[in-house]
Amino acid sequence: MKDDKSEQLSVNTIYDRLLDAYGPQHWWPAQTPFEVMIGAVLTQSAAWTNVEKAITNLKKAQALSPGAIRNMPFSELSGLIKPSGYYNVKARKLKSLVYWLGENYSDDIEQMSAVKSNKLREELLAVYGIGPETADSILLYALGKPLFVIDAYTKRIFSRIGLTNEDDSYNYYQKLFMSNLATDVIVFNEYHALIVKHAKEACNKKPVCGGCCLSQICSHSGKI
Numbered sequence: 001m002k003d004d005k006s007e008q009l010s011v012n013t014i015y016d017r018l019l020d021a022y023g024p025q026h027w028w029p030a031q032t033p034f035e036v037m038i039g040a041v042l043t044q045s046a047a048w049t050n051v052e053k054a055i056t057n058l059k060k061a062q063a064l065s066p067g068a069i070r071n072m073p074f075s076e077l078s079g080l081i082k083p084s085g086y087y088n089v090k091a092r093k094l095k096s097l098v099y100w101l102g103e104n105y106s107d108d109i110e111q112m113s114a115v116k117s118n119k120l121r122e123e124l125l126a127v128y129g130i131g132p133e134t135a136d137s138i139l140l141y142a143l144g145k146p147l148f149v150i151d152a153y154t155k156r157i158f159s160r161i162g163l164t165n166e167d168d169s170y171n172y173y174q175k176l177f178m179s180n181l182a183t184d185v186i187v188f189n190e191y192h193a194l195i196v197k198h199a200k201e202a203c204n205k206k207p208v209c210g211g212c213c214l215s216q217i218c219s220h221s222g223k224i
């Protein structure tokens, strides 16, 4: 593991290199904050292309609103989101999320956004089906709160580089980014999106290290 100064240098250097290599990613691909919230649940263990199909189904059924999802029969909701997989579990998660939104914030996302990040994060984590990655995705991408999102791609890339161990906790990873980057929603937004891009383009299960923009600073370059 690196000392604090070189760790900070690495976290910032990696961001610069990824941004140079791939450019801005324009995340999150959604039209409204509520759509981001729904997408954040549907993308659990699902490819984004399948999430898009589920969201399109909701839009066609005019069901992409808290009230519509709350009032819709469970079987109809699970049918609409079927393309995203685990549709019965995810339908239950969506119902829980919209009931929470209605009971606590009268479906008003601006009202929800006025709550301090840490308190809102605790509230979201208490909702059925919302774990740290989903909560932070909602906070960052729907509400513009400065929380860094950690996912399996982040763990894979940064452990290969040598900054972490893959089994380090979510909180450990989040602290690595949040203590070494300036608190900047735009950077947090872009960095996570770039990590996802890099995991798909180069650092996938069988990494393509030749030509990787991080190969000069990666301790696993060419070893896998």
Ligand code: SF4
Binding pocket: 157, 160, 161, 202, 203, 204, 207, 208, 209, 212, 213, 214, 215, 218, 219, 220, 221, 222
């Ligand atoms: S050099 Fe290879 S292992 Fe390292 S980040 Fe790039 S693709 Fe991943």
